[in-house]
Amino acid sequence: MLMIQPDFDTLYDALLARDPGYDGRAFVCVASTGIFCRLTCPARKPKRENCTFYETVYECMEAGFRPCKRCRPTTPQASSDPVVKSMVEALEKHPGYRWGEPDIVRMGFDPSTVRRAFKRHFGMTFLEMARQRRLQEGFTALADGGKVIDAQLTAGFASASAFRDAASKVLGQAPGTFSSAPLLFTDWIPTQLGPMLAVADNRHLHLLEFMDRKALPAEFKNLNKVAKGQIGFGRTTITDQIQRELDRYFAGQCGQFETPVALHGSEFTRDVWRSLQKIPAGTTKTYSDLAKELGRPSAVRAIARANGANQIALVIPCHRVIGADGGLTGYGGGLWRKQKLIELEVAYKAAS
Numbered sequence: 001m002l003m004i005q006p007d008f009d010t011l012y013d014a015l016l017a018r019d020p021g022y023d024g025r026a027f028v029c030v031a032s033t034g035i036f037c038r039l040t041c042p043a044r045k046p047k048r049e050n051c052t053f054y055e056t057v058y059e060c061m062e063a064g065f066r067p068c069k070r071c072r073p074t075t076p077q078a079s080s081d082p083v084v085k086s087m088v089e090a091l092e093k094h095p096g097y098r099w100g101e102p103d104i105v106r107m108g109f110d111p112s113t114v115r116r117a118f119k120r121h122f123g124m125t126f127l128e129m130a131r132q133r134r135l136q137e138g139f140t141a142l143a144d145g146g147k148v149i150d151a152q153l154t155a156g157f158a159s160a161s162a163f164r165d166a167a168s169k170v171l172g173q174a175p176g177t178f179s180s181a182p183l184l185f186t187d188w189i190p191t192q193l194g195p196m197l198a199v200a201d202n203r204h205l206h207l208l209e210f211m212d213r214k215a216l217p218a219e220f221k222n223l224n225k226v227a228k229g230q231i232g233f234g235r236t237t238i239t240d241q242i243q244r245e246l247d248r249y250f251a252g253q254c255g256q257f258e259t260p261v262a263l264h265g266s267e268f269t270r271d272v273w274r275s276l277q278k279i280p281a282g283t284t285k286t287y288s289d290l291a292k293e294l295g296r297p298s299a300v301r302a303i304a305r306a307n308g309a310n311q312i313a314l315v316i317p318c319h320r321v322i323g324a325d326g327g328l329t330g331y332g333g334g335l336w337r338k339q340k341l342i343e344l345e346v347a348y349k350a351a352s
Contacts, residue, residue, distance in 0.1 A: 027073055030065075031328065032339060036066070040071065091133060101127070193333075200239050206261075207219060209332075213333055249344075259315060261315055275290050276307070276321070280349070283320065285322075
């Protein structure tokens with residue numbers, strides 16, 4: 001990832017100049033649009049504060065960004081490989097299609113050859129890339145105000161159960177292995193920035209994450225250990241409460257959350273999370289600010305790790321922590337979401 005000065009200045013200058021020397025060597029992810037581009041993209045250039053640079057297509061997609069339809073950043077990098085070029089072009093034409101190995105065979109290619117070629121060019125297989133695109137198409141439908149069923153259809157799923165099955169794969173646990181007599185209940189909450197997974201009992205919210213967060217499977221696995229395998233599908237009064245609060249939050253009506261949460265972490269980690277909850281909507285703090293408030297001025301790195309380990313997004317507002325230079329830092333839900341959340345909360349500060 002290329003985010004350290006002076007590399008950022010060099011890359012941003014190359015972006016403004018559409019310097020062909022950087023084509024394929026770096027990609028720009030734009031927080032305001034959720035899209036990533038080649039540095040030679042002919043589209044209007046984004047503001048500096050909305051830009052993050054990555055070295056590979058894989059990193060851009062893992063951060064939650066979609067490829068630009070104008071400069072098609074997934075194609076030029078592999079244009080010299082006819083196998084990859086053909087598969088990428090087919091994916092761009094049908095991003096919501098549920099691709100499988102039989103489709104690869106029907107196109108006249110050997111699945112193992114395609115797998116190796118994509119790993120070499122992108123660091124992921126074709127089917128992994130296709131799955132990312134399918135889910136991103138669904139997230140985009142929700143972010144654009146579409147209904148859940150619209151997102152399901154856009155993402156290539158014909159029913160809520162099919163969508164749930166796909167989500168179960170994200171969690172790394174087959175639907176049939178979920179408990180039929182759960183202590184904790186898992187359900188989905190649609191938001192303007194994509195669906196969120198909520199795990200709750202009748203007293204507390206235990207987990208709230210955007211579905212495409214990379215760390216979600218590990219978080220869910222750890223929580224399942226705490227629950228001794230008794231996590232199933234369903235809703236509770238806590239699920240209903242956090243959905244109402246999220247609806248108000250994204251509608252610009254209220255920036256505060258009152259849903260009770262269960263904090264699963266060390267004493268130090270829980271102290272960091274409680275400090276995060278004290279940051280008002282519409283304001284931001286640095287890791288150094290938090291360290292000083294906790295009386296641990298030298299524990300900046302530890303606080304950053306605790307911040308990154310937060311598994312109750314928005315309610316514990318880790319997105320309100322920024323770098324010492326005022327720039328956006330890493331966010332598990334994707335930097336484009338972090339930008340959107342900070343922009344949304346400006347209105348709450350103005351109203352206070």
